[in-house]
Amino acid sequence: MTKLKRRFFTMSRLCLRMFQITVAVFISAAFLTAGLQRQASAEERLKMGYLDLNHVVQAVAKQTPEYEELRKELEKRQAEIERRGAEIDKLKEELKANRVIWSEDKSRDQEKLIRDKDDDLKVYSEGAQRFRDVEENKILRRLLPEIAKEVKRVGERDGYSMIFEKRILLYGSPSFDLTDAIIKEMSTRAD
Numbered sequence: 001m002t003k004l005k006r007r008f009f010t011m012s013r014l015c016l017r018m019f020q021i022t023v024a025v026f027i028s029a030a031f032l033t034a035g036l037q038r039q040a041s042a043e044e045r046l047k048m049g050y051l052d053l054n055h056v057v058q059a060v061a062k063q064t065p066e067y068e069e070l071r072k073e074l075e076k077r078q079a080e081i082e083r084r085g086a087e088i089d090k091l092k093e094e095l096k097a098n099r100v101i102w103s104e105d106k107s108r109d110q111e112k113l114i115r116d117k118d119d120d121l122k123v124y125s126e127g128a129q130r131f132r133d134v135e136e137n138k139i140l141r142r143l144l145p146e147i148a149k150e151v152k153r154v155g156e157r158d159g160y161s162m163i164f165e166k167r168i169l170l171y172g173s174p175s176f177d178l179t180d181a182i183i184k185e186m187s188t189r190a191d
Contacts, residue, residue: 020054049178050164059183070135077128084121
């Protein structure tokens, strides 16, 4: 049962991570290109920063009504997965306890019932995972342009030449981290 839970959440994180990396590279490339097009004069200082896009997306997404609805639906589906798993465990215990007194046919029927319910649970769990991925991607697709606009607005307002995504950096001083500032800006705009 715990293996299914881990797989359910691991696959979701993996899909989310791959999508965010793609977007992060795109946003970073766009800002790098924009920064390079604007040639700095000798007296102009180069100002750079970075942000953790994953953290920004998660923080901003949690403030949306869609995320709250998704969270509630996922809790329902997780409860159903746990209920089905407990039912399978109960059937297994029943088989173990009664195998010696049941006929061979009764034991075989119970084993088949357990296999069928286990297969149904796997299908349901995979469906719940697909649902989660699709719904999270909908939220992300809606939020990423807003986040990109906010990053650009903050960058232009505060005089940044470039703002990078944290995952493409080998090292970045925490003093250049704009993650919390972007989250704060987006939170105040949402209010």
